[in-house]
Amino acid sequence: xxxxxxxxxxxxxxxxxxxxxxxxxxxxxxxxxxxxxxxxxxxxxxxxxxxxxxxxxxxxxxxxxxxxxxxxxxxxxxxxxxxxxxxxxxxxxxxxxxxxxxxxxxxxxxxxxxxxxxxxxxxxxxxxxxxxxxxxxxxxxxxxxxxx
Numbered sequence: 001x002x003x004x005x006x007x008x009x010x011x012x013x014x015x016x017x018x019x020x021x022x023x024x025x026x027x028x029x030x031x032x033x034x035x036x037x038x039x040x041x042x043x044x045x046x047x048x049x050x051x052x053x054x055x056x057x058x059x060x061x062x063x064x065x066x067x068x069x070x071x072x073x074x075x076x077x078x079x080x081x082x083x084x085x086x087x088x089x090x091x092x093x094x095x096x097x098x099x100x101x102x103x104x105x106x107x108x109x110x111x112x113x114x115x116x117x118x119x120x121x122x123x124x125x126x127x128x129x130x131x132x133x134x135x136x137x138x139x140x141x142x143x144x145x146x147x148x
Contacts, residue, residue: 032077035109037101038120039072041065043091049123053087053100065123077106089123094146098128108132 041049045067053060053073065071077083081103088097099105100121109119110133120131120138127145131138 032079033106033115033117034074034076035083035101035106036072036074036112036116036118037085038070038118039065039087039100040070040120040122041067042122042124043067044125047091050090051087053085055083055085058085089128091123091146096128096144096146098144105130110138 039051039053041047043049047067049065050062051065051071052062055075058075060073063071073085075083075085083101083103083106084099085101086097086099089095101119105119106117108130109117110131111117112133118133120133120140122129122131122140126142128143129140130143131140
């Protein structure tokens with residue numbers, strides 16, 4: 001009886017290690033959907049948009065985006081959900097911070113292929129617009145004003 005119990009515990013331990021390795025690899029090697037988030041500066045010429053985006057795990061730093069430029073970043077969803085990126089935007093004397101990606105936004109992103117999706121944010125004088133895919137061009141819908 002004692003030897004069977006040791007074998008059962010050993011098998012359980014190795015099975016647990018195996019499953020843990022699968023979970024860790026899934027987050028790193030694309031077993032979850034891959035997203036591209038685009039932030040397009042559609043502000044007037046000679047404007048200066050500053051953006052600082054981050055998640056719980058990643059700080060993408062401060063970026064200066066010029067009119068008509070596209071700042072974008074890619075990531076895989078966390079295996080068990082909960083992926084969130086937020087950005088702080090500065091333009092002239094205005095600033096705002098909001099989620100540019102979370103589970104609700106993910107549902108609205110446009111599919112490129114089976115597990116690759118795109119989300120677009122267009123920054124304008126009157127606010128922030130969200131669209132789902134570039135080809136065909138997304139239908140942008142206003143989501144945020146500069147002031148809230």
